[in-house]
Amino acid sequence: MANGAPIKYLKLADELRRGLRGGTWPPGSKLPTEAQLATMHGVSVNTVRRALEVLAAEGSVERCQGAGTFARLAPPPRGERRRIAVVLPERDWYFPPVTAGIEAAAARTRTTVDVYTTGYADRGWDRLTSLAGRLAGADGLLIAHPGPADAASPARASLLRKLSLPYVLLERAPSGIDDPSEHVSTDHAGGAYLALAHLAALGHRDVALACRTGSAPSRGIASGFVEGAGPLGLRVAAQLDWPPITGHDSFEEVLAAQPPLADHVLRGVLGSGATGLVCFGDMEGSALLAAARRADVGIPDDLALVSCEDRHAATEEVPLTSVAPEKFRLGGLALETLLRRLDEPDAELRRVWLRPRLTVRESCGARAANPS
Incomplete structure (x- = not known):
């Protein structure tokens, strides 16, 4: 039995991992208690505890003393790294905490992040157009477009939708009711x-x-x-x-x-x-x-x-x-939203508004x- 215990908790870890990736517990949600999971899966609390330790070590969950266990984005299979392009108008004024949040989330999910800046307004859109070739090699894109408004004009929004890779808008809302873009923005x-x-x-x-x-x-x-x-x-x-x-x-x-x-x-x-x-x-x-x-x-x-x-x-x-604005949290949620889209291409659209503090x-x- 002692030799079988590791197999049992690793099998449970696999089951829980599938639940995390399949949306049973979306990123940020709280998992059932150890006792509840033990009852649900017909195993001991110790087996549950060891399975959660495996998931916490790989970054799939976060265990908070006294608060419980919370879902994080399940990382890609071991050895596989995703490359995400991040396009911002600037990195010196509004966006540094956003970038830090993205990079912290990337470190937890074995994701490589490449950050590009465009500037604002018409010159920024020209720069964004010129970056298209370099962005094409990424797995996905996080983008705060050059503006000037919080939503791009219909013509420019259509340019974003024609990009050949999944993307999530940062601090920018979709341009209209027909715009299917996902976004994470400050309310x-x-x-x-x-x-x-x-x-x-x-x-x-x-x-x-x-x-x-x-x-x-x-x-x-x-x-x-x-x-x-x-x-x-x-x-x-x-x-x-x-x-x-x-x-x-x-x-x-x-x-x-x-x-x-x-x-x-x-x-x-x-x-x-x-x-x-x-x-x-x-x-x-x-x-x-x-x-x-x-x-x-x-x-x-x-x-x-x-x-x-x-x-x-x-x-x-x-x-x-x-x-x-909760800029650090916003950056992390944006990356989690994009990675979820890559893992689950047919998942429902996510549009997140974070209220400031x-x-x-x-x-x-x-x-x-x-x-x-």
């Missing part, structure tokens, strides 16, 4: 609602939005702001565009161009009667803090401020309350002075 509209709900809980009733225009998150943030204000009993006092700074050679020049814009936006917010402000993104939030200091406006005593980004929010002179800091820590 920016939901994030804006979280910001408004927090301001409402503090007693604010008049709110404003200052939103960087032209970037993929802007549309979702603006729609969530407008749609969320009414149900929360808030008055939209102002919606102010923060135009992107272009035509500069360096990031330092971009920063230097911010103060006049920040002064203009702050005057508009204060003139509207708003006591709460939702701002996208971190750079704009930092510029508004500086503008408030120049104008002797107290943050949060005179104006509560929430940033829809969280790269540097915690380190500001007045740490910014923020709505932070609200982190409360000092920039909106006070109640409104005169809530109505």
